[in-house]
Amino acid sequence: MATIPTTSALSGFLDSIQTGSVEVIDLTTPLSSATPALRLPAPFPNLIDFSLEEVSAFNEAGPYWRHNNIHTGEHVGTHVDAPIHWISGRESHDVSEIPLKKLVGPASVIDLSAEVAGDPDFLLEVKHVKAWEDEHGKLALNTWLLFRTGWDKYGDDEASFLNTDAAGPHTPGVSSECAQWLAEETDIAGFGVETVGIDAGGAAGLEPAFPMHFFLLGKNKYGLTSLRNLDRLPPTGGMIVVSPLPIVGGTGSPTRVFAFVENPAGD
Numbered sequence: 001m002a003t004i005p006t007t008s009a010l011s012g013f014l015d016s017i018q019t020g021s022v023e024v025i026d027l028t029t030p031l032s033s034a035t036p037a038l039r040l041p042a043p044f045p046n047l048i049d050f051s052l053e054e055v056s057a058f059n060e061a062g063p064y065w066r067h068n069n070i071h072t073g074e075h076v077g078t079h080v081d082a083p084i085h086w087i088s089g090r091e092s093h094d095v096s097e098i099p100l101k102k103l104v105g106p107a108s109v110i111d112l113s114a115e116v117a118g119d120p121d122f123l124l125e126v127k128h129v130k131a132w133e134d135e136h137g138k139l140a141l142n143t144w145l146l147f148r149t150g151w152d153k154y155g156d157d158e159a160s161f162l163n164t165d166a167a168g169p170h171t172p173g174v175s176s177e178c179a180q181w182l183a184e185e186t187d188i189a190g191f192g193v194e195t196v197g198i199d200a201g202g203a204a205g206l207e208p209a210f211p212m213h214f215f216l217l218g219k220n221k222y223g224l225t226s227l228r229n230l231d232r233l234p235p236t237g238g239m240i241v242v243s244p245l246p247i248v249g250g251t252g253s254p255t256r257v258f259a260f261v262e263n264p265a266g267d
Contacts, residue, residue, distance in 0.1 A: 047073025088218030173200020
């Protein structure tokens with residue numbers, strides 16, 4: 001059996017995890033029947049919520065084992081949007097066909113939580129990203145740009161998380177101009193948010209409607225939703241791993257997402 005040379009970069013990386021000089025941070029919302037999910041208005045049907053169906057539990061149906069069936073929509077909880085999720089990417093690939101090199105890469109965090117605290121309908125603009133690049137450098141190839149808004153604090157309360165009134169949902173997102181710029185003028189692999197979807201709550205009223213879905217997925221880039229713990233990541237220098245189920249024909253998948261960040265203090 002092949003072994004990893006003790007001096008290899010991979011060996012050093014694994015050692016750094018064991019010693020704590022590299023920390024692993026879970027960015028995933030736990031998946032249960034209580035996990036908040038998108039609610040489309042009538043007449044559009046909604047995906048089913050996540051649930052477990054017990055098949056056996058150390059009983060007559062399975063005396064030595066316990067196992068369940070799972071029932072869920074593709075786009076529930078922390079999940080990836082594949083290009084075929086949207087009309088602009090309908091001729092592109094499904095979630096099982098996302099190249100692996102796109103699922104592991106640099107994590108860059110843009111933090112506008114202070115602005116969102118005063119305006120739940122806040123939209124990320126090109127000027128915000130360019131200001132971030134002026135401070136931290138150009139977004140690297142296959143970066144996942146993660147938009148920290150502080151919205152994950154509502155993640156255990158669906159009503160607050162969706163923040164919907166008679167005028168519709170009020171959650172932060174991205175302007176049409178910025179969505180197109182991110183899709184066409186940057187080399188990011190994808191865009192991640194703490195909210196229920198990659199578009200703002202009021203994105204149905206933008207032109208085009210739901211511009212992040214339209215532009216990003218139309219350019220074979222990916223969306224990532226319902227993230228947590230972005231406050232524990234630095235603006236740059238982290239590494240992200242996005243691990244969806246390879247569902248053949250799937251337009252998306254519930255996903256485990258975690259990041260590696262340097263921790264000079266160790267344990």
